Amino acid sequence: MTSEERKIIKDLTKCDFKEMHAYFMKKSEERKNWTKEQKQELKKENEKILEQYGYCLMDGHKQRVGNFKIEPPGLFRGRGDHPKMGKLKKRIMPEGVIINIGKDAKVPEAPEGHKWQKVTHDNKVSWLACWVENIQGSYKYVMLNPTSRLKGEKDWQKYETARKLKDCVKKIRGDYEQDWKSKEMRLRQRGVALYFIDKLALRAGHEKDEETADTVGCCSLRFEHIKLHSEWEDKENVVEFDFLGKDSVRYWNFVPVEKKVFKNLGLFMKGKQPGDDLFDRLTTTSLNKYLSELMDGLTAKVFRTYNASMTLQDQLSKLTEPEENVNAKVLSYNRANRAVAILCNHQRSVPKTFDKSMTNLQNKIAEKKKAIKEAKKEVKELKTQVKGSNDDKLKKQFEKKKAQVQRLQDQLFKLEVTATDKEENKEIALGTSKLNYLDPRITVAWCKKHEVPVEKVYNKTQREKFAWALDMAEKDFVF
DNA sequence: GATGAAACTTAGCATTTCTATT
DNA sequence: AATAGAAATGCTAAGTTTCATC
Numbered sequence: 001m002t003s004e005e006r007k008i009i010k011d012l013t014k015c016d017f018k019e020m021h022a023y024f025m026k027k028s029e030e031r032k033n034w035t036k037e038q039k040q041e042l043k044k045e046n047e048k049i050l051e052q053y054g055y056c057l058m059d060g061h062k063q064r065v066g067n068f069k070i071e072p073p074g075l076f077r078g079r080g081d082h083p084k085m086g087k088l089k090k091r092i093m094p095e096g097v098i099i100n101i102g103k104d105a106k107v108p109e110a111p112e113g114h115k116w117q118k119v120t121h122d123n124k125v126s127w128l129a130c131w132v133e134n135i136q137g138s139y140k141y142v143m144l145n146p147t148s149r150l151k152g153e154k155d156w157q158k159y160e161t162a163r164k165l166k167d168c169v170k171k172i173r174g175d176y177e178q179d180w181k182s183k184e185m186r187l188r189q190r191g192v193a194l195y196f197i198d199k200l201a202l203r204a205g206h207e208k209d210e211e212t213a214d215t216v217g218c219c220s221l222r223f224e225h226i227k228l229h230s231e232w233e234d235k236e237n238v239v240e241f242d243f244l245g246k247d248s249v250r251y252w253n254f255v256p257v258e259k260k261v262f263k264n265l266g267l268f269m270k271g272k273q274p275g276d277d278l279f280d281r282l283t284t285t286s287l288n289k290y291l292s293e294l295m296d297g298l299t300a301k302v303f304r305t306y307n308a309s310m311t312l313q314d315q316l317s318k319l320t321e322p323e324e325n326v327n328a329k330v331l332s333y334n335r336a337n338r339a340v341a342i343l344c345n346h347q348r349s350v351p352k353t354f355d356k357s358m359t360n361l362q363n364k365i366a367e368k369k370k371a372i373k374e375a376k377k378e379v380k381e382l383k384t385q386v387k388g389s390n391d392d393k394l395k396k397q398f399e400k401k402k403a404q405v406q407r408l409q410d411q412l413f414k415l416e417v418t419a420t421d422k423e424e425n426k427e428i429a430l431g432t433s434k435l436n437y438l439d440p441r442i443t444v445a446w447c448k449k450h451e452v453p454v455e456k457v458y459n460k461t462q463r464e465k466f467a468w469a470l471d472m473a474e475k476d477f478v479f
Numbered sequence: 480g481a482t483g484a485a486a487c488t489t490a491g492c493a494t495t496t497c498t499a500t501t
Numbered sequence: 502a503a504t505a506g507a508a509a510t511g512c513t514a515a516g517t518t519t520c521a522t523c
Contacts (some may be wrong), residue, residue, distance in 0.1 A: 011506085036502095041498090069481055071513065079491080081512065125486065133513095139485060154487085203489095204517060212515080246516055283480085288518070301488085301517060350493065357506065429491070436489055459509065482523085489516065496509070501502100 009350045028414040054141065055106070056144070058127060065128065070097075080213040080248025093342035096131045117240055125152055136211065146435075147464040156468055159439040161297040162306040166331045168295050169306070175294075180260040185283040190290065192264050193218050193279050197303050200255065202344050203246060204300035208285040218300070219284050222346050224274040226264060229254075237262035251345050307438035308340045309405070315339045325410075327417045330456050333446070334421050340433045361419050368412045375405045440469035448473055 001009060009015065034042075041048040053068045073091040076084055094114035101107055103121045110116050117131075144150050174199075179191025196202050196218050205217020216225060225243035233237035235256045245251045257265075269276055284300065291298040317334035320329060351357075352400075382398040440458075444466070445455045454463065454470065463470060 067512075068511090077514090082514095117521075127486075130486090136514090138515095141486070143487080158488090205519070208516095215515085217516085247514075249491085268490085285519095299518065348488080353506075360506080432490060461509070480523105482521100484521080485519085487516105487518080490514080492512090494509105496507100498507080499503080499505090499516075 010372070010468055058144070058150065061149065062151070063148040063325060064284045064401065066143050068142060068144045070131075071140065078213060080244060082210060082213045087135055090134045091432070092133075093133050095246040098130050100125065100129065119324075134204075142392055147461075147467070151464070151470045158305060159309070159441070161302055162309060162439065164295060165298060165302055165306045166310075169198075172294055177260075180258075180264055188264050189268060189279040189282045192261055192268070192288060193282055193287065194291075195257075198307065200241075200253070201304045201307050201345075202251075203304070204284040204287065213244075213248050213474065215246060215248055217245060219279055219282050219287060222274070223272045223276045223278060226265065226269075226278065230262075230267075239265060242363045245345065249345060249347050301446050303437075304344065305437055307432055308344060309439040309442060311340045311343055312336050313437050313442050316442070320450060322450065324455065325413070326452055327414045329450050329452050331421055332415045333443075333457055334430065334451070336425070337430045337434060337438070338428055340434060340438060341428045341430050344433055344437060346429045346432045347427055350426055354426060358419070358422060361415065361422065364413065365415050365419065366410060368415060372405060372412060375401065375444070376407055379405055435465070440466035441472055444469050 054065055055062050056065050057063070070092050071089070075091050076082075076087045076089045078085050094110040094116055097116055098118045098120060099107060099116050100120050102123075107116075107119050127143050129142040130139050132138070133140050146152075146155075150415050172194075176191040176194045178189045178197075182191065183189050197204070205220040207220055208215070216222065220305055221243065223240065227240040227242070229240060230236065232240070232254060237255075237257055237259055239255050239257050240260070241253045241255065243249055265278075268280075272278075280372055288299045291300065291302075316333065319332040319335055321332070324332075328334040379398070381399045382394070382401055387397045414443035443457060444454060446452070447457065452475075458466060
């Protein structure tokens with residue numbers, strides 16, 4: 001609103017937005033009712049746009065660009081209780097866009113009547129274009145698609161760093177346990193924080209300003225975010241975490257900890273009140289500085305990658321039964337993936353259609369069971385008929401029916417596995433960990449060992465993204 | 480040490496596309 | 502061929518990390 005409008009409108013709850021809402025509902029309804037031809041036409045248009053703007057040439061190789069469309073104007077929502085919710089996100093004009101391109105490359109033309117803010121040739125960064133967004137004043141970048149060589153190499157590097165941590169994690173753990181009894185408060189706090197980051201896969205948690213939603217990570221935990229329970233459900237020294245993390249997703253967990261950790265936390269909280277930092281002597285910068293001294297490339301987030309991938313490997317070996325069929329094995333894989341998602345607190349809201357699709361699935365299962373019952377009955381009948389005759393045709397029919405029963409039973413098993421998987425996955429998101437935390441070489445090696453086609457666990461895009469790991473499938477890789 | 484710019488990864492949800500079923 | 506439901510993809514916000522400057 002303008003300042004004039006703000007004088008008139010002071011309480012949004014007194015505004016009636018029904019007309020606006022109806023307008024957009026109508027728009028979306030209209031779009032839904034487009035004819036097949038119109039939809040085809042739109043699809044073609046989009047393909048043309050992708051062809052023209054969706055690729056770039058990097059070191060002579062054609063690469064897919066990730067986000068080549070400028071973000072359109074609109075109302076900023078933000079996640080959680082965001083102080084800037086509802087602000088107008090302005091349209092970006094070419095005059096606000098910087099182009100980063102090879103020295104000798106042809107610079108794309110700005111839209112007619114406009115100029116780019118600047119054209120640079122910085123080959124030390126990966127972005128192709130950038131602009132400053134008006135809500136937070138932060139930079140937005142046009143970068144390459146995850147399937148690109150550049151991103152793939154970066155991804156591989158990330159997992160190599162995590163693998164390196166494996167060799168020194170024992171020492172690091174020993175060190176931070178020592179720090180729990182240090183004379184210096186700073187070191188005690190660092191020791192406990194690092195223990196949380198390692199054990200619970202918490203994010204680093206840097207300080208944020210008042211202009212963003214109030215969320216925290218490990219280093220920014222405050223007094224009110226934990227509660228100490230000397231006893232809780234027959235366990236001792238339990239820490240209750242309750243805070244909003246990235247994207248305002250709630251982290252709520254009861255964790256039994258070592259006595260020394262428990263006592264230290266009591267110490268850190270002494271004399272403090274809600275609003276005070278739990279780790280007042282610790283910042284992400286100092287923590288990362290310390291970590292980088294322990295191992296080249298080590299930062300707080302490496303622990304998340306490391307523990308996620310280790311959990312996957314560990315759970316895969318525990319859950320996979322070599323004698324089971326492919327569907328059962330895929331369920332085991334998903335369960336291992338799920339263990340990681342739970343560790344990393346990757347939640348999702350229950351899909352709107354969850355109950356309905358669950359019911360549908362149950363109906364299918366019931367139908368299948370009925371079909372099996374009937375087929376079995378027919379098998380039985382045929383069996384008695386076959387016994388009393390020498391009819392080859394009848395015998396063939398009998399064998400065929402038996403095969404059908406087997407097929408139906410396989411289908412039933414698959415449905416039941418799907419239902420179990422779906423139910424267990426109701427409020428858990430697997431995608432994030434699969435895409436960002438799990439070393440694909442573990443997955444690929446598991447597929448090979450257990451004769452599960454890679455397609456069962458990675459879709460097309462994922463296979464493209466992890467092409468570098470799939471290529472290594474010939475070698476037996478152990479994390 | 481504090482602060483902010485810069486560049487990159489990670490995140491959940493809405494929309495779009497695909498697939499199976501009728 | 503139409504349609505519903507599932508799966509894939511797009512979108513862009515929200516993190517982490519590093520580096521420069523005071």
